[in-house]
Amino acid sequence: MDMLKESWLDFFRDSHEGDDWWQRKQRLYHARQAEVVRISGRGHLFEVLRYSGGTVCRYLLHVAFLIRHHQQLIREEVVVPCQFRLENGVITDHRIAEQHPRTKPEKPSIDMESLRNSRQERFSYDRRAAVQYAERWWNSYNPDYPTFDVDCTNYVSQCMRAGGAPMRGMPDRGNGWWYQNENWSFSWAVAHSLRWYLSGSEAGLKGKELESASELIPGDVICYDFQGDGRWDHNTIVVAKDADGMPLVNAHTDNSRNRFWSYEDSAAWTPEIQYKFFRIGE
Structure with missing residues (x-):
């Protein structure tokens, strides 16, 4: 986890899903005429799954964006579920984890x-x-x-x-x-x-x-x-x-x-x- 902590943003941007996530963020900021002043973040490991070929680690990535929108400063924060494989001490397959399942709707019952x-x-x-x-x-x-x-x-x-x-x-x-x-x-x-x-x-x-x-x-x-x-x-x-x-x-x-x-x-x-x-x- 120390290796992840030191370079979490690089790993996140390098993954295919991470790139897509970051591009979506950039498009939205551009459309709003908002500028990202600073990005900070931290990871919290919450699950380790071991199997014969290595280890899957799941963590929550807490990212904070300081945004300048016209003359307004906004601190936007989001917590993203991520995971990676650890094989022979090397981190591979770093990605955004599966999203939570959509809520099964209950038929509204209003008298x-x-x-x-x-x-x-x-x-x-x-x-x-x-x-x-x-x-x-x-x-x-x-x-x-x-x-x-x-x-x-x-x-x-x-x-x-x-x-x-x-x-x-x-x-x-x-x-x-x-x-x-x-x-x-x-x-x-x-x-x-x-x-x-x-x-x-x-x-x-x-x-x-x-x-x-x-x-x-x-x-x-x-x-x-x-x-x-x-x-x-x-x-x-x-x-x-x-x-x-x-x-x-x-x-x-x-x-x-x-x-x-x-x-x-x-x-x-x-x-x-x-x-x-x-x-x-x-």
Whole structure:
């Protein structure tokens, strides 16, 4: 790991997948008229698999980009899962590891009649508290909640809850939005279900669909359908705006901070991507 620590960026850029990842980042920065001032990073080894021909080492690469966007300095951070083979003391086959599997969608189960008959309650959404939570836990995990392999929606739900979003529907997992005693609704933890819950809920936590990303403010939520196939894969929370007034987001699974909202630098991005933009608390 010492050898990796000394030259992690060279190895990362030399791998085919790493080059592709870096090129995507550069294209996005160029499109935004943003300049990379400095790159720093560190690796954290978390799994070693030994086999007859050598060893496979898996690690998390935490990369921080200091970006100048017009007159604004932004520290963007992302944690990328990587792996390499170690054969006779030589590192080979260095690459970005397999991405986490896409979340299997659960069919949204919203009792619309029950919603219509519910009191049309409003809540005061503390956006500052939601963003503070998003910043505190973007690259770690609150022990008061479970952690999932695909953790993006669980993380966003925790952020909204920290902002005062009211829970309801327990203990029916297909109803409402809630977490209680190590159990949770589908909408709390599944990207597809949260997207449909936010558009359908008329009581408690609900989202107002907006037309464009530029309308979002910190504390709002973006949903992503990477393939454009109606299967919603990912959620992020807006934590800031860049100099052009566009959202910067935090996320889990591939943990990210101050990432540009469009995810065009992601290996999951496709030209068919669809987005939903939600104002939370209205």
